[in-house]
Amino acid sequence: MNIYFDNNATTKVDSEVLEEMLPYYSKFYGNPSSVHDFGRKARFAVNKARSQVAKLLGIQPEELIFTSGGTESNNLAIKGYLFANPKAGRHIITSEIEHHAVLNPCKELKKQGYDLTVVSINKEGVVNPEEIRKAIRGDTALISIMYANNEVGSIQPISEIGNIAKEHNICFHVDAVQAVGKISFKTKEIKADLLSLSGHKINGPKGTGVLYIRKGIKVKSLQQGGHHERNIRPGTENVPGIVGLGKACEIAKKTLNEEVIYVSNLRNKLYLGIRERISDIKLNGCLEGILPNTLNISFAYIEGESLLLKLNKKGINCSTGSACTSGSLKASHVLRAMKVPSHMIQGSIRFSLGKYNKEEEIEYTLKILPGIVQQLREMSPLYEGIKEDGI
Numbered sequence: 560m561n562i563y564f565d566n567n568a569t570t571k572v573d574s575e576v577l578e579e580m581l582p583y584y585s586k587f588y589g590n591p592s593s594v595h596d597f598g599r600k601a602r603f604a605v606n607k608a609r610s611q612v613a614k615l616l617g618i619q620p621e622e623l624i625f626t627s628g629g630t631e632s633n634n635l636a637i638k639g640y641l642f643a644n645p646k647a648g649r650h651i652i653t654s655e656i657e658h659h660a661v662l663n664p665c666k667e668l669k670k671q672g673y674d675l676t677v678v679s680i681n682k683e684g685v686v687n688p689e690e691i692r693k694a695i696r697g698d699t700a701l702i703s704i705m706y707a708n709n710e711v712g713s714i715q716p717i718s719e720i721g722n723i724a725k726e727h728n729i730c731f732h733v734d735a736v737q738a739v740g741k742i743s744f745k746t747k748e749i750k751a752d753l754l755s756l757s758g759h760k761i762n763g764p765k766g767t768g769v770l771y772i773r774k775g776i777k778v779k780s781l782q783q784g785g786h787h788e789r790n791i792r793p794g795t796e797n798v799p800g801i802v803g804l805g806k807a808c809e810i811a812k813k814t815l816n817e818e819v820i821y822v823s824n825l826r827n828k829l830y831l832g833i834r835e836r837i838s839d840i841k842l843n844g845c846l847e848g849i850l851p852n853t854l855n856i857s858f859a860y861i862e863g864e865s866l867l868l869k870l871n872k873k874g875i876n877c878s879t880g881s882a883c884t885s886g887s888l889k890a891s892h893v894l895r896a897m898k899v900p901s902h903m904i905q906g907s908i909r910f911s912l913g914k915y916n917k918e919e920e921i922e923y924t925l926k927i928l929p930g931i932v933q934q935l936r937e938m939s940p941l942y943e944g945i946k947e948d949g950i
C-alpha cells in the first residue's frame with residue numbers, strides 16, 4: 560500500500576485536468592498577448608479558465624487575476640492593497656493561526672512601519688469576531704483572516720468577520736486556500752474584498768493561483784513589467800497552468816457536495832477507529848467545526864516525527880502539520896496558539912484526506928497505527944513512568 564494522507568499539503572493532479580493542460584505545452588503554445596492564431600488560441604483558453612474560476616467563486620470573471628499560487632496571492636492582496644491605498648491607514652489585523660504566507664508579509668510590513676494586531680484564537684482554533692471588532696482602530700486599513708486552517712482544519716466565522724469589516728468600511732482579505740473545494744461558499748456572501756486560492760490544493764497544477772479583487776478595490780502591482788492581468792500581475796501567463804486551474808475549478812464546482820460527503824465519511828471512520836483503538840489521544844479542533852478532510856491528532860507520550868517515519872515505512876504518508884514547517888522541527892504555531900500542551904504538540908499528526916482515498920486505506924491504517932503507537936510508547940521513559948505509577 561502507498562497511501563496519501565497529505566492533501567492539505569498538496570493534491571494529485573486530476574487526470575482530466577492534466578489532459579486539458581497538455582495541448583497547451585505542445586500544440587497551442589502561443590503567447591496570449593500575440594495577435595496571431597497561436598496567441599488567439601491561448602487567449603481564448605485563459606479567458607475560458609477565468610470563467611471557470613469565477614463560476615466556482617461566484618464572482619465576475621473580470622474580478623480575478625491569475626498568480627503563481629496562494630503565497631503570491633496573499634502577498635499581493637496584503638501589500639498590494641496597502642500600497643495602493645495609503646490613505647486607508649497603516650494598521651493591519653490578522654490572527655495567530657494564519658499561514659506563513661500571511662503572517663510573514665504582515666511581519667515584513669511591520670518592519671516597514673505598519674502597525675500589526677494579531678488576534679488570539681480559542682482552544683478549538685477559531686477566531687472570535689468580537690476580538691476583531693475590539694482590535695479595529697481609526698487607522699485600520701486591512702483585516703486578513705483565513706477561511707480554514709491548514710494544520711487543524713478549523714473553519715473561521717468568516718461571514719461574521721466580513722460583516723464587521725463592512726460595518727467599519729475596512730478592506731477584508733480572506734485566505735481561502737484550504738477552503739476552496741472543501742466548503743461551498745459564495746465570495747460575495749462572505750463579504751470578501753480580496754480572496755486567495757491555490758491550484759495545487761484542489762487537484763490542479765502547482766504554481767497556479769488566483770487573487771479575487773472585488774470591483775472597486777485598488778491593488779498595486781508588486782512587480783513592474785508588461786500590462787498583463789490588468790497591470791496588476793505582469794508576466795507572460797502560465798497558460799497550461801491556468802487551463803488546468805480552470806478545469807480543476809470546474810470539477811470542484813460539479814463534485815463538491817458529493818466529495819464532501821465521501822471524504823468526511825472516510826475521515827470520521829478514521830477518527831472513530833483511532834479513538835476506539837488508542838488511548839490518550841486528543842483531537843485538535845472540534846469535529847463539527849473543521850474541514851471535512853482534516854484530522855489533527857495528538858498522541859500522548861510519543862514524538863510525532865517518529866510516528867511519521869514509522870507510518871511512512873508502512874506506506875502511510877501523512878504529516879506533522881504545515882508542509883512549510885514540517886522538517887524544521889519547530890513546534891507548530893497553530894497548536895501553540897490553541898494552547899495544546901507542549902508534550903501533546905510534539906506527538907501531533909495531521910491526516911488530510913482527499914477524493915482518491917479509499918475505505919480499505921482507512922482500514923489498513925487502523926490496523927497498523929495502534930501497534931506503532933504502542934511500540935513508540937513502550938520506548939518512552941515518560942510513558943513507562945506513568946504506567947509504573949498506575950496513572
Ligand code: PLP
Pocket residue numbers: 567568627628629630631633658660705707708709734736737757758759766767768882
Ligand atoms: N495559505 C494556506 C492556508 C495554505 O495552506 C497554503 C499552502 O499550504 C498557502 C496559503 C500557500 O499556497 P501556495 O502553496 O499555493 O503558495
